Amino acid sequence: MNQAEIHQFLVNFFKKRQATFEHNEPGLLKIKLTEDLDQRLMNRPFYWQYVKKLGYKGDPMSVTFISDKQKKGEAGEWIHYGSPRLEQLFQMILDEGKYAELYEQINQDERHAFHPWFICNMLVRYRGAYTHDEMVSVGVYLINGAMRFRMMDEIINHQFNEVIPDYCYKIPPIINRIRAIQIINRELQHRISERSTNFEYESFELYQKEKNMTEELFQGREDDIDLLKENIEQQIYDRLYPKVDLSLINCGLFYLTESRSKKLLNVS
Amino acid sequence: MKLVIDDHDLDLLSNNLDHYQSSDWDTFKQAYTLSQMKMNHKDALTCMQYLPHLELMSHQLDAVKKVLHQMHGRAILADEVGLGKTVEAGVILKELMVKGLVKKVLILVPSSLIRQWESELNKMFYIPAKAKHRSYPWQAYDIVISSIDLAKKDPHSSDILNEEYDMLIVDEAHRLKNPKTRNYQFVKQIRSTYCLLLTATPIQNKIDEIYYLMSIVRPGLLGDKQSFKRTVREERKDDNSNAIQTLVKQSMVRNRRSETTNHWTKRDIDTIYVDFTDEEMEFYKHLESLDGMHSFTALTLQREICSSREACYQSIGQSNWNDEFKKDLMQQIEQLPHHAKALKTVEFVKSLNEKCIIFTEYKSTQIYLQWLLHQNGILSVTYNGGFRKSKKEWMIQLFKNNAQVLIATDAGGEGLNLQFCNHMIHYDLPWNPMKLEQRIGRIHRFGQTKDVNIYYTVLRNTIDQRILDLLYDKLDLFKDVIGELDQILSQLGIQNLEDEIEEIVRDSRSEKEASIKVDHLFSVISDSHVEERNIANESS
Known part of the structure; x- marks a missing residue:
């Protein structure tokens, strides 16, 4: 996904999940979330707990997402590939589409x-x-x-x-x-x-080599180093086996x- | 078959099939294509697509790839100061996290750098690292940053040793070079799959030090202690042998500034000459005449009066001369007008009209300059080693956003990143070239986009000018060694370069003699540099 495609992705994502569009121009999207989206995205559980306890109807947040570099100066969240917010939306899709x-x-x-x-x-x-x-x-x-x-x-x-x-x-x-x-x-x-087989062979060779190196190092030593040796072997196994x-x-x-x-x- | 296949996920699926809610086709399809997009490919860096704003220099990219693909995630990162080791470590960590290989991370750094690591990992790499807080236990953190001094103390140390980390990062790892210290013993016992040690000086004194660092990263690579010593001895005899270097290279990356292809912005150096007023000069001469009495003090006082009346006044006040003599001198100082160099500096800062950093050696000068700048309507902040961590951060924030000038003393300046500024005034010239380099390194570093302007303010016909002529013209001599100066000096048994130079200035009967002595000192230093280079230190 490149930067130019992000805006359309956001539009589709929020349209599908019934958010209210307050402003929509290329690279800048302002929406009012639904209660469900707010609870899943905005990380304010105390607010919702408080509102529910008092029996009020909560007020979901409005958010502005900016995905055009030119508009970075305006108030809102800058969204790019790799930004935590986008990852969060991706994760929602992955969860829902299981x-x-x-x-x-x-x-x-x-x-x-x-x-x-x-x-x-x-x-x-x-x-x-x-x-x-x-x-x-x-x-x-x-x-x-x-x-x-x-x-x-x-x-x-x-x-x-x-x-x-x-x-x-x-x-x-x-x-x-x-x-x-x-x-x-x-x-x-x-x-x-x-x-x-290639992968298996290459990895096993590496693993064996490191393991032998450790064996040699500890050869003829019998002090209380068993734990240390175990740790090293574990590390080698986790990394290379x-x-x-x-x-x-x-x-x-x-x-x-x-x-x-x-x-x-x-x-x- | 040796392959281990983990099909746990499919077992889980069989058990949970009835609990899933059906999604629509679009979401199902989207989940599939998103997963395709996030796939890892052999020998490729997946994480770079998540960091579009991050531009790595070519040596950094090489280092990252080497550590990941050839060293399989355990290595010593030993680039010289200012080449961006932290960034390399950040990318490596990010990549391992993206690949799903690393979740739990322990990062040990000097306490003054904890906040900086925290904010860089979060802002630059979107890695949710947190500084250790005293009210949360170690196991509550996924990615935790702490100082080694805290971590090695009980009960922290036993908590940490009970954890199994996926990755361990130690910054300024030369603190681990001595196997007898608690630092070393502790770090060696930490369980971690991947491991990065960061240091600009992998060998400070003895080649043994690399042995101990390596036995944390890749135990056994250099054999056991006896066989390592044997190899070192053989290598000394045989010039062509470089067995150790070859081995060390397998798990160490070392880039040198001179070898990087990156374009460093230019460094312009200018000297601003100032004349003392007649009254000041008279007092300066008077101090000179004290020379016979106690030459050490006279030299110190001369240096101080070249900085500010206040600095000189204070140290006369604290001296052990008899009261009458002191009083007399102090009264003379009180009569002096505003300091010529300070006035000139203020005038210069005004005309510069851009952010600049002023370095001074004396706290009293620092305060005086701030007052004087204020009188002239220029907003400045001070910075010194005595400040608490939070105050330091606040001062830097103020400098970044509000103030035009930062007035700093040398202490506490290490590790500061001030790339947003490109003017630096050395109000007092440090007598130790290391200090100078460290100061300049604050602004002339990775991330500086403009040419850097360095100014020396120098009082004519005073000790200022003598030092300028004596030392500063020769600085080029050890341009290459600056990063290793510390280790070379300790090798030569020189405790403090500054004292050494002071001794030369004081004891020499003529300028010529002083100049020759300094030449000697510098050539000894740069010679030992050549020897040093050959030992396992070359970048590959």
Whole structure:
């Protein structure tokens, strides 16, 4: 996201969350928050506690966000990529968008059977000689357990709704979601260990080298240094030993039309 | 298979599936693309995109990359003074935090720099670091800044040793060079995955010092103590061997000012000459005539009268001469008009009409100058080592926002960042070139965008001018060593350069003799510099 895109991001973010727009010009946005937004963003729990206790209706704050360098002089909060406020908004989106149950959008009045997919987006982080991230997006067809990788790429340009369209029905899943997670986990671990040999080798070599250095240092010394040695070894392990963390971005139950399901399964 | 895969998150997911609320497609999609945007790539610095206002100099960027990618997050940062070690440490910390490798951090710095670290980390890097407050326990902090003197005391030390930190940063780490001290023992025991030691002088006296610093950062790299000593001995015999240097380079970054490609703004030096009034000159001569009685005092008094009547008056008052003699001298001082140099300085500040810093050696001069400036409608603030921390900060704030002039004494000036000002007047010339460099370093440092103007105010035909001719023309001689002067002097057994110079000035029978003596002193110093450089000190 570059600086010029931030304004539009803010407009969309707050429009969607029903804030009142008091002033909106390129690079400068003044809004009145809703009570919910105020409580989540402005960090003034005592105010809200106090207001509630007295039975008053609280007064949410008005905030001005500036994202154009030219307008930096005006009163308001300067927002740029990396600023704590923007991170806070990002985090809200990440929290809210953790899970979804959605139906593919179709032309009206068509009859369709919707097929169930479980889609899981994960970040794979390699930690050791270096840190490297990979995004993995897997879809599991909940009828037969078939898997489709790069799933988000396939569907990201389509539209989805939260309710099932009229005249449509869904085919009940045969495999449940927990089972789907297991299938994904097993396949992912398999792929990671097959394909990350370079990373594993490089990190392990480094780890071993440092560990040997420590061994040599403590050789022939038996004073009360066990603790020190343990600390050093721990530090070396934490830093260099080849590790992979799987962390969840989001997941969801997606109902796709039969034709799209078939297409996805054939390609993979 | 050696790989350890952590799938904890997926287990959690299985347990919590029913508790999630369904979001709409836009939010779901946005969460996915945001995560994509925040991904880390091998050998890339992710954090720089979060710090768009931060421009690193090329040597800083190199240092950061080296520490992260080659040294894997444990290193000694040993850049020379003023090259921005703090910024390098900040970027490294930020990067490790962005990568999710570091959460709990302990930062140990000299107590005078705690606030500065706190505000720089917060404002420049958006790292929520907090200074340790006495009413909160250590474990309550994620990122805590404290002084080593506090941290090593009980009960703090045992609290800290119970914690497991992800990162430890020690500023001014040469305080850890002696393995017998509590400082060293304590820091060595702190548990931390990543570790940065910052010092401009990794070796002050003996090469052993680097051994002890290194055994905190990478224990075992230089072998055990015996084998290290053996290597040092062998290396002394064999000129071509640089085993230690090669090893040290593996975990130490050292940049020198002369080697950085960065464009430093220019430094212009100007001398402003002033003449004493006849009355003042007469009194000055009178002091000179005291020479036979007690030459040390006479020289001191002469230096003082060149600064202000007040400085001289005070030290006569405190001397152990008999009362009558004192009274006589003090009465003479009372008769003197306003100090010629002070008047000239005020006039100059007025014509400058920009922010400037005045350095003086004497507190009484400081107060006198402030009064005199005030009489002329110029707002000034004072600054000295005796002030409390909060008062110092307040004074700097005032100088930044309101006052035109900051009048400072040398004490307490270390570590100050005053890049927003580019004029400095040395009202009294320090006799120790180190002091001069430290003073100038306050404004001529990383972040200064304008050329820097330095002024010496000098009284003609007085000790001022003698020192100017004797010392200041020769300063170029040890331009390169200035950052290491301390360590070189202690190597040479010179306690105090200032005393040494004072002795030369006092004992020499002619200017010529003094000049030759100073030449000798300086050449000894710059020679030992050459030796010093070769030991493990080269930047790579």
